[in-house]
Amino acid sequence: MKKVGVAIVGFGTVGAGVAEILQKNRGLLLARTGLDISLVRIADLDITTDRGVAVDPSILCTDAFAAVADPAVDIVVELIGGTGIAKKVILAAIQAGKAVVTANKKLLAEYGAEIFGQAAEKGVDIYFGASVGGGIPVIRVLREGLVGNAIQSIHGILNGTCNYILTRMENEGLPFDEVLADAQRLGYAEADPSLDIDGFDTAHKALILAALSYGVQFPLDSILVEGIRGLDGRDVRYAAELGYKIKLLATVAREESGVKVFVAPTLVPKAHMLASVSGVFNAAMIRSDMADDTLYYGRGAGRRPTASTVVGDIADIARNLAAGEVRHKNVIPKTGEPTPLMAASDMRNAFYIRLAVDDRPGSLGRITTALGGHGVSIAAALQKQGDEKPGAVPVVVLTHLAREADIREALDEIRASGVVTETPVFYRILKD
């Protein structure tokens, strides 16, 4: 029976979960893999705080690099987070010829090409299943189950904090600020919630999915990222009346002219599986040329679900090491011609537009004329009973597929023409 030594670097929430699983389910892992996967080192600056998991004190240390260098360590599990020391630890592990597991989406979204390149050069495995979707095996599926498929699109609810807020806004009719404050009180949102609610966490994950699907790493500042901050409860309500739920979606898709990658609050038809994803749960719907639509659902964060995926990666690498093999040499496979990123202005989507229309004859006509003048075709227009300022009437327009730039120009023109009393609000609609 082969023994495989694991070091956890970063003994926070997920690190404690990994330690728990490796110890509690060690027999299960042995029965299933035939390998003795053994936790031999835990490194953290704080090795005194109780993490709710009993570990042999002799494996604790404060020096991450000593843990990496320990000859008993075959696999380094980086769970520090961020792009500073975490990157140094991973590169040190690679240089020492150790396999790496990480859940660090920010690091991979920013420095993936460099890190994967070094791993390939040194011939070590790097697995990062938990960097997208927590306990959901979306990365495993992209790399393995769908290996024979060209990926056409991925639509993902990839941030539990946002989905929790959106679910409560929808179910309870509460305003954004109130639910956010509640989520912070309950520990579902950080004191500084920007990474989640402004869409950046989801964007990091979208960039990793795009890299795996299309072999290209785009920088964060090249893609459209809109979060849910300040989402108006009226839009949640009107969307519901029209048969949609608003979800913060990551969209990654191949179109003729390039790859479309963006993050934005998006109207999802209620009959769509993604509309059924509530609370802190995450899901990704992948459309591919052979398997067609498949969806993966589960907890996108949390100690045990994230650790479950980390341990799945550890077990895979342990099997690789036992076979003397490096399995995923080609982390971001180049699967064809280099693929350009579509400019956000060129993306085509159906849109939901809400306008506070000045209640005078001709206003609606000028709006439809402006939209039509930019080639935007209207699928439905509804005048709502609203709580706008006196003299303004809320009007919701659903469009057919339209170019993003055309929508923006039409709305600029509408605003400039003085027929609306507020800046128009618009969201994209998920079309099947």
Added chain:
Amino acid sequence: MKKVGVAIVGFGTVGAGVAEILQKNRGLLLARTGLDISLVRIADLDITTDRGVAVDPSILCTDAFAAVADPAVDIVVELIGGTGIAKKVILAAIQAGKAVVTANKKLLAEYGAEIFGQAAEKGVDIYFGASVGGGIPVIRVLREGLVGNAIQSIHGILNGTCNYILTRMENEGLPFDEVLADAQRLGYAEADPSLDIDGFDTAHKALILAALSYGVQFPLDSILVEGIRGLDGRDVRYAAELGYKIKLLATVAREESGVKVFVAPTLVPKAHMLASVSGVFNAAMIRSDMADDTLYYGRGAGRRPTASTVVGDIADIARNLAAGEVRHKNVIPKTGEPTPLMAASDMRNAFYIRLAVDDRPGSLGRITTALGGHGVSIAAALQKQGDEKPGAVPVVVLTHLAREADIREALDEIRASGVVTETPVFYRILKD
């Protein structure tokens, strides 16, 4: 670049799909695996019918065993189906030291232990990802992603024919026979639909999932299998009114006294993700100790989705072969003490019961007394406006958790007492 030779044995729907993917997406597979996965043999008794995929005629042959023996063949893909020649081909491949991929759920449900045993003895890989869930990677997830998890329960919609019929009954209010006839006309149901609608296909899959989860192979005739044949439209309607959809569910769960495995039409709460699975789509919800709930959704059958999973297995084995490794030595891992199968009579579920109650004073009282006398506690009872025979009133009872034997005895007593004009109907309810 290593070359891996594949033989497809059985050139039917799925075989043609595998040939299509291996040829059309060969470059993709090469980019992602670094291996040249090459289709070198196709064996079928009929090698003249056009399968809608162009193949080099020189690779076609009518002798399955010659294909298996061909030295260019490293992986034998068995897609004949059934338990006759398919079994012989697989065993011949194993004896010849070739790796095997199969989608044959019936064969594995009946002869899995023997086949896996021989594969282990000869030291060859056998993969069977497409035997459960078609294009959905539920087996991959059980073997890999959730490798660090103890499986608590699996609830699966694993037969597209049944789910198609149930979806149309629900959405269009049509009777079972009419939808079945339509499904047969459209090619969604076989001329002899028994394997699907009587639940046996789902049961084969449930037995494979139970084996992977708990290390035990139970025989088909040891488990409770109820299909959807003759399902009454009233039950679909009443269930909908009560907030449920009726789905043919495979249930596999670990309880204190053993493993619970059964297949039966089951009421699924509408807010449950499984209730959103419509038409021919399949899904499995897995609850495990670390990842908690995860769900996998997609097309459970069909040429390309099933072939997609077969190709995922082929790619995995190709990677194993390139590394000189047998990866899944331990196909049905013994993860603890041998686990007994719970007797169906001992299973505890919540129940939906429909009774045609004789419209006389005291009838309802005798029913509630009979249920209470067998320890069955009532959660809700509703008298419906119905289309029963004159003098009879439809009554629907929802119970709390109750022992199956107690329900059956109580209903026998109710029937014997003469207060019902039809045999009572009952279904189990999925509880979260």
